[in-house]
Amino acid sequence: MQNVYTVGQINSYIKNMFSQDFLLQNLSxxxxxxxxxxxxxxxxxxxxxxxxxxxxxxxxxxxxxxxxFRLQEGMQVVVQGTVDVYERDGxxxxxxxxxxxxxxxxxxxxxxxxxxxxxELGMFAPEYKKPIPKYSRTIGVVTAPxxxxxxxxxxxxxxxxPYVQIILYPxxxxxxxxxxxxxxxxxxxxxxxVDVMIVGRGGGSIEDLWAFNExxxxxxxxxxxxxxxxAVGHETDTTIIDYVAxxxxxxxxxxxxxxxxxxxxxxxxxxxxxxxxxxxxxxKIEWNKIRLQTYQAKIKMxxxxxxxREKKTWLLNLEDxxxxxxxxxxxxxRHRLEIYIEKLKGLSPLDKLNQGFSYVSDExxxxxxxxxxxxxxxxxxxxxxxxxxxxxxxxxx
Numbered sequence: 001m002q003n004v005y006t007v008g009q010i011n012s013y014i015k016n017m018f019s020q021d022f023l024l025q026n027l028s029x030x031x032x033x034x035x036x037x038x039x040x041x042x043x044x045x046x047x048x049x050x051x052x053x054x055x056x057x058x059x060x061x062x063x064x065x066x067x068x069f070r071l072q073e074g075m076q077v078v079v080q081g082t083v084d085v086y087e088r089d090g091x092x093x094x095x096x097x098x099x100x101x102x103x104x105x106x107x108x109x110x111x112x113x114x115x116x117x118x119x120e121l122g123m124f125a126p127e128y129k130k131p132i133p134k135y136s137r138t139i140g141v142v143t144a145p146x147x148x149x150x151x152x153x154x155x156x157x158x159x160x161x162p163y164v165q166i167i168l169y170p171x172x173x174x175x176x177x178x179x180x181x182x183x184x185x186x187x188x189x190x191x192x193x194v195d196v197m198i199v200g201r202g203g204g205s206i207e208d209l210w211a212f213n214e215x216x217x218x219x220x221x222x223x224x225x226x227x228x229x230x231a232v233g234h235e236t237d238t239t240i241i242d243y244v245a246x247x248x249x250x251x252x253x254x255x256x257x258x259x260x261x262x263x264x265x266x267x268x269x270x271x272x273x274x275x276x277x278x279x280x281x282x283x284k285i286e287w288n289k290i291r292l293q294t295y296q297a298k299i300k301m302x303x304x305x306x307x308x309r310e311k312k313t314w315l316l317n318l319e320d321x322x323x324x325x326x327x328x329x330x331x332x333x334r335h336r337l338e339i340y341i342e343k344l345k346g347l348s349p350l351d352k353l354n355q356g357f358s359y360v361s362d363e364x365x366x367x368x369x370x371x372x373x374x375x376x377x378x379x380x381x382x383x384x385x386x387x388x389x390x391x392x393x394x395x396x397x
Contacts, residue, residue, distance in 0.1 A: 010090075011085060015085040018085050024082065024083040025082050027083065029055060031048030031076075032074060032075070032076055032077075033046050033071050033073060033077055034047045034048075034049055034054075035047045036073060044058065044064065044067075044071060045057070045058050046058075046071060055093070056094070057079060057096055058095060059096040063098070066098050067098075068109075075108075076101065077100065077101055077102055078100050079096045079099050080100075081097045082094070082097070107210060111206075114218075115240060118215070118218060119243070123244050124244065132229065134261060136164065137165060138167060138192070139164055139166050139194060139197075139256075140192065140194035140196070140197040142185035142186055142198070142199045143171060143200055143201050145170035148252075149200060149201050149231070150168065152256065153166070153198060153253070153255065156257060157256050160256070160261065161260050162263070163263065167192055173201040173211060174204070179211050179217050180216075182199065182220070183217060185199070186199065186224055190224050190225060193226075196229065197226050198229050198249075198252070198259055199212075199228055199230055199232075199241065200229075200230055200232045200233075200249075200252050200255060201233070203233040209233050209237060212230075212240065213239050213240045215240075218241055221241050221244045222244050228241075230244075231248075234251060235250035358383055360381070360382050362380060362381075363378070363380075363381070365381075371396050371397070375393065376394065376396065377394075380392070
């Protein structure tokens with residue numbers, strides 16, 4: 001019967017085999033970081049992967065002093081360390097002693113370092129950003145003379161404003177000669193006194209775009225007196241000059257739209273403003289016509305002739321009222337007089353005399369109404385219808 005071993009014995013045997021393999025004791029492994037976790041204990045657990053497999057890794061807190069950057073998902077690194085077996089789990093993993101960024105990762109580290117330095121110098125500060133002219137007539141472009149970038153800029157500029165002038169500086173945008181070529185282009189177009197400048201190229205890897213991450217190119221962009229729009233790569237690509245430039249465009253096409261105003265849109269806005277202005281003018285004219293008519297009526301009303309006519313009319317109306325009032329009073333008085341006449345007729349002595357009665361008074365003119373007040377021999381006056389009789393009292397009853 002074969003020997004039977006425990007799990008621990010097998011794991012220990014395998015660990016011993018790993019320990020005796022000189023290659024596994026000190027090797028460097030290149031791969032992409034994934035599943036990266038920073039433990040509260042200070043250890044870093046992560047996985048290295050490539051197109052053919054994955055490898056579990058751990059860096060203990062004691063080895064982190066030599067790590068100059070923070071591990072992130074997707075980062076390309078070279079890990080130096082030992083491959084060993086963790087007996088409890090029966091799992092082998094790479095115990096990292098040092099980690100360095102590889103290729104694009106190293107460039108990314110350099111990019112972050114330069115970005116930090118230039119930011120501290122104030123080259124990204126918003127107070128240094130120059131405004132992009134709204135109505136540019138000359139557009140300077142620093143880019144490769146061939147490729148999609150320059151074609152997109154020319155096509156969009158021609159569509160938006162066929163009258164704008166584009167001055168192209170055919171620059172080298174990739175390789176060792178690219179930084180100086182880009183700087184020469186910026187300075188040449190600055191001397192041409194263009195209204196605005198587009199500096200950029202089409203998309204590519206970080207290595208392809210590295211010329212736009214050079215400090216000398218960033219300094220040239222910062223020192224330029226002409227407003228610069230950066231247009232490097234695709235929307236997700238970011239370079240140092242994007243932070244230094246006065247405005248960043250996600251693509252060269254977007255840069256052309258930002259630099260060149262749309263003539264048709266401008267014409268349409270002018271037409272809209274013209275219509276608004278004409279409407280306002282018509283409204284103003286109509287309002288002033290109404291005001292003029294009001295003033296004319298006021299002048300006509302307040303003129304001397306108008307006042308005279310108004311007073312004449314008022315006097316005529318007053319005269320009519322006065323005449324009407326007088327006629328009314330006369331009519332009323334006549335009516336009352338007729339009533340009084342009728343009343344007087346009823347009370348008049350003459351009427352009584354006409355009926356055969358007479359009026360008797362004594363010598364002093366007092367009416368004789370009581371026989372007891374007349375004495376024999378008194379002289380009396382007797383008034384009749386057509387005269388007066390003098391008589392003496394010879395007797396009384």
